[in-house]
Amino acid sequence: MDANTDRIGVVPVGAVHEMAPKVVAAHISGYLSLQAESLAPVQLPLHTFNGNRLQYDAGLLLREIESIPFDEHGKIIAIVDVDLFLPIFTHVFGEARQGGKAALVSLYRLGKHGSGLRFESALVFERAAKIALHELGHLYDLLHCDNARCLMHFSGGLDELDRTSFSYCRYCATCMRACLKTRGLKRK
Amino acid sequence: MGDKMSIMIVDDEMIIRESFLHWFQKSGHHVATAASGQEALEKLDIFPFDLLFVDIKMPGMDGIQLLERVKSEFPDTIVVIITAYGSIESAVQAMKLGAADYLLKPFKPDQLSLAMEKVAQQKKLVSEYRYLKGRLDNITRFDNIIGQSAPMEEIFALIPQVAASDAPVLLTGETGTGKELIAKAIHAKSPRSRFPYIAINCGAMPDSLLESELFGHQKGAFTGAIQGRKGFLEVVAGGTLFLDEVGEISTRMQVDLLRVLEEKKIIRLGSSQTIDVNFRLIAATSRNLEEQIAAGVFREDFYYRINVVRIDIPPLRKRKDDIPLLVEHFLTKFSNETTKRVDRVTRQAEHFLKNYDWPGNVRELENAIERAVVLSGSRTLHEKDFRFLSPASMEAQPGRSLLEMEKRHIRQVLDECGWNVTQAAKLLNINRVTLHKKINRYQLTRKSM
Numbered sequence: 001m002d003a004n005t006d007r008i009g010v011v012p013v014g015a016v017h018e019m020a021p022k023v024v025a026a027h028i029s030g031y032l033s034l035q036a037e038s039l040a041p042v043q044l045p046l047h048t049f050n051g052n053r054l055q056y057d058a059g060l061l062l063r064e065i066e067s068i069p070f071d072e073h074g075k076i077i078a079i080v081d082v083d084l085f086l087p088i089f090t091h092v093f094g095e096a097r098q099g100g101k102a103a104l105v106s107l108y109r110l111g112k113h114g115s116g117l118r119f120e121s122a123l124v125f126e127r128a129a130k131i132a133l134h135e136l137g138h139l140y141d142l143l144h145c146d147n148a149r150c151l152m153h154f155s156g157g158l159d160e161l162d163r164t165s166f167s168y169c170r171y172c173a174t175c176m177r178a179c180l181k182t183r184g185l186k187r188k
Numbered sequence: 189m190g191d192k193m194s195i196m197i198v199d200d201e202m203i204i205r206e207s208f209l210h211w212f213q214k215s216g217h218h219v220a221t222a223a224s225g226q227e228a229l230e231k232l233d234i235f236p237f238d239l240l241f242v243d244i245k246m247p248g249m250d251g252i253q254l255l256e257r258v259k260s261e262f263p264d265t266i267v268v269i270i271t272a273y274g275s276i277e278s279a280v281q282a283m284k285l286g287a288a289d290y291l292l293k294p295f296k297p298d299q300l301s302l303a304m305e306k307v308a309q310q311k312k313l314v315s316e317y318r319y320l321k322g323r324l325d326n327i328t329r330f331d332n333i334i335g336q337s338a339p340m341e342e343i344f345a346l347i348p349q350v351a352a353s354d355a356p357v358l359l360t361g362e363t364g365t366g367k368e369l370i371a372k373a374i375h376a377k378s379p380r381s382r383f384p385y386i387a388i389n390c391g392a393m394p395d396s397l398l399e400s401e402l403f404g405h406q407k408g409a410f411t412g413a414i415q416g417r418k419g420f421l422e423v424v425a426g427g428t429l430f431l432d433e434v435g436e437i438s439t440r441m442q443v444d445l446l447r448v449l450e451e452k453k454i455i456r457l458g459s460s461q462t463i464d465v466n467f468r469l470i471a472a473t474s475r476n477l478e479e480q481i482a483a484g485v486f487r488e489d490f491y492y493r494i495n496v497v498r499i500d501i502p503p504l505r506k507r508k509d510d511i512p513l514l515v516e517h518f519l520t521k522f523s524n525e526t527t528k529r530v531d532r533v534t535r536q537a538e539h540f541l542k543n544y545d546w547p548g549n550v551r552e553l554e555n556a557i558e559r560a561v562v563l564s565g566s567r568t569l570h571e572k573d574f575r576f577l578s579p580a581s582m583e584a585q586p587g588r589s590l591l592e593m594e595k596r597h598i599r600q601v602l603d604e605c606g607w608n609v610t611q612a613a614k615l616l617n618i619n620r621v622t623l624h625k626k627i628n629r630y631q632l633t634r635k636s637m
Contacts, residue, residue: 059207088207088270090294098213143216154215156298 008036008136009073013065013080014044020079020107020125027129028077028136031166032176036077042068044080058084058095058104065102075139076102077132083108093127093161096135098143103135110158127161137172140179145172193311194218194235198228198254199243199270204293208241211300225249225257232262239307241291244271244278252282259286264314266307333369334517337507343370343499351377356449356494358434359472361501364551367472368432370501375428380468383427386420391433395441400457403444409458421454424467434494435475435486442490449493469494504546504553511542514550518557519569530561532568540571559615563604576604595630598623607634 008028010021021038028036048061065078084092084106093110096103110131111124130151137152145152148160150169155161168176195217197208205221212219220237222228226249228240240258244251255267269282269290279290288310289303333344350357351374359367368387375385390398400410404419420429431437437445448454449469453462471494480486504511515533523530533541546552560573598616605611613623626632 059203059210085294086207086211087201087203088211088294088300090296092297097210138214144214154297154301156296156301160298 006035007073008034008075008077009039009070010036010077010079010132011039011065011070012041013061013078014041014082016041016079016081016107017121019121020081020128023125024077024079024105024129024132027166028132031133032136034180039070039073044082050085053085055083055085055091056080058086058092058106062095062097062100062102062104065104066100070101075136077136078102078104079107079128079132080104081107093155094131094135096138098138099141100139103132103139105131105135127158130155130161130164130166133166133168137168137176140176140183142168142172142175142179145169147171192216192218193238193308195220195239195241196228196231196237197221197241198223198225198246198251199241200224200246201243204243204270215304225251225254228254229257229261232258232265236262237265238311240265240267241270242267242287244269244282252278252285255282255285255287266310268303268307333366333373334514335507335510336513337502337509339502339507340510343501346499347373348377350374350497350499352379353497354378354468355496356469356471357497357499358477358495359470359499359501360477361472361474362503362547362549363474364549365501365503366550367474367501368430370499371428371430371470371472374470375430375468378428378468380427384424385428385430386424387430387432388420389432391436395438398437398441399444403454404456406456406458409456413458416456419454419456421448421465421467422463424465426466427468429467429469431469431471433473433475434471435473435477435480439485439487442487446487446490446493504549508542511553512538514553515541515557518554519561522558522561526561528561528564529567530564530569534568534570536571537569537574540574540577544574544577562611562615576600594626595632598626598630599632602627602632 008025010025010028012018012021025036025038028034042065044056045061045064048056048064050057061078061080061084065076068076070076084095084104086092086095091109092106094103094105105128107124107128110127111119111121133151134155142152144154145168147153147169148163149165149167150172151164151166152168152172153160153164155164167173192215195208195212197205197212197219198221199205199208200223202223205223209219209221220231220235222231224246225242228242231237240254242251242254246254249257251269251271255269258265258267266288267282267286269279269287270293271279271282271290272293276292279287279292282290288307291299291303333340335341335344347370357371357374359370361367371387372385375381388398388401393401400417400419402419402421404417404422405413407413407416448465452465454465455462477486477491477495481488481491504514515538519531519533522528541553541556548555556574556577557569559576560569564573598612601612601615602609605615609620609623609627613620616623618626
């Protein structure tokens with residue numbers, strides 16, 4: 001295995017608050033003890049915008065990100081501030097394929113309250129970090145978890161996301177450790 | 189999430205199929221896809237999927253047609269319909285045809301989670317229902333009735349024929365011959381088996397209580413009727429009502445029941461409103477109803493109404509060839525219940541059991557085996573283990589009063605148990621304190637043996 005594949009790259013795609021990738025990278029380092037670093041921004045591929053839905057196609061965008069050669073990093077977390085959708089869903093907060101190379105995290109709906117007010121940036125970044133850790137779990141082959149407090153629990157709304165703690169349950173944590181060990185990844 | 193399911197996505201749009209596929213893979217479900225209804229049916233033939241997500245609008249066989257086929261050919265498969273806003277009416281139609289839920293595309297992610305929770309709950313309920321029904325079938329199964337003798341073979345041949353009809357059945361036979369088992373078997377084999385089976389022992393309750401139990405009552409119908417209650421004739425709704433010891437019913441109640449059987453309507457006590465009822469009646473008696481009619485205590489018209497099909501169950505003494513089979517059956521049953529391995533009887537013991545008259549019939553044999561298994565110290569039951577069945581020892585004793593009989597019986601049981609009060613109390617079916625009181629009252633001691 002490449003010596004550099006234990007590093008996680010957090011890349012802003014398009015116009016994204018500069019703090020967002022740094023906070024996400026810090027959380028990955030802190031909670032998973034893996035090397036994570038914020039990377040230089042890349043351009044948002046505009047053809048992933050769907051004119052009918054007025055949203056960005058998460059599947060298409062993910063494929064675009066995966067096609068970028070991030071050779072220095074084993075896994076990539078791409079942060080966007082646009083509204084993402086999947087053909088069956090009205091929206092998604094993030095997207096990743098099981099065992100894939102890259103995952104998406106969208107800040108777009110994390111800061112908007114139903115009343116029209118905006119949430120504080122700290123809360124938005126915290127939510128983004130939870131989604132990043134959840135999607136990273138999928139990249140390491142973890143499945144959705146029944147435990148509502150576990151990071152791998154599927155959160156359909158912000159309330160549910162806020163109820164999730166900043167840790168994997170014992171079962172998911174064991175799976176994650178086993179997966180990292182199998183891949184020969186070094187934890188800090 | 190929860191139990192992993194096998195799911196098939198049926199949609200002609202590849203992008204929708206892939207979206208679902210990736211989504212469900214993240215939850216660890218086994219997922220397959222089909223681009224048409226025909227392909228879905230072919231895959232269902234090979235693998236019994238738990239859940240289908242079916243798009244309503246598809247070329248060729250549409251979602252509704254597929255739903256109908258799935259519900260008739262694979263009733264265990266749960267179907268969730270996916271539809272667009274334009275085809276909401278079809279979604280309503282789908283729900284009527286048995287779809288578990290429907291989702292309007294595109295849906296919020298948590299709507300899919302909710303639908304999955306609902307489906308998982310439904311699947312769990314179906315599994316529980318199947319398990320419990322299996323248990324019930326086991327309890328009421330036909331082969332619970334043991335016998336290979338000619339009279340029993342005749343009854344076995346009769347049960348499926350009788351079960352297929354809806355005619356009232358009269359079961360006659362001495363107490364303990366297994367009338368209720370036959371009634372349960374008829375119910376289990378009948379088209380009414382999906383509905384309740386309710387058994388009432390008419391001899392065990394006074395007339396007024398029986399009336400209230402059968403017909404139900406309105407609130408305030410009588411003192412103590414603080415709330416309205418449905419009677420068994422209503423509760424049985426489509427099932428089978430078994431009236432045991434029907435010979436004990438008063439003539440007034442016979443008139444009421446005759447009316448119900450003829451009109452299939454009842455009126456709750458204290459009410460004036462008629463309620464339609466639907467049930468099959470199986471009655472049983474150990475009495476000679478013809479003699480009761482002659483004596484004027486049983487109504488002839490009611491007798492003819494319940495005696496459409498009659499099954500006479502022979503007493504055990506007239507089918508002694510069945511005794512070894514029954515003994516084996518009860519040995520297995522009680523060995524399992526008591527976790528004591530007692531699975532044999534000696535030839536002498538079998539001979540003894542076959543020569544005994546069994547006035548209490550199969551029930552007496554069952555109790556005798558249970559008692560012998562409980563008290564046995566070995567794997568094999570001997571003739572001495574059944575000595576308590578011999579009436580000679582009882583007749584030789586002086587004094588025939590109830591107290592004398594009780595005293596003697598308690599002493600005999602205590603002797604058999606080596607004066608283990610707990611074991612004796614269990615056999616006598618009384619608690620230890622009561623047994624101690626009786627030992628003191630009758631001044632029973634080991635010396636009095």
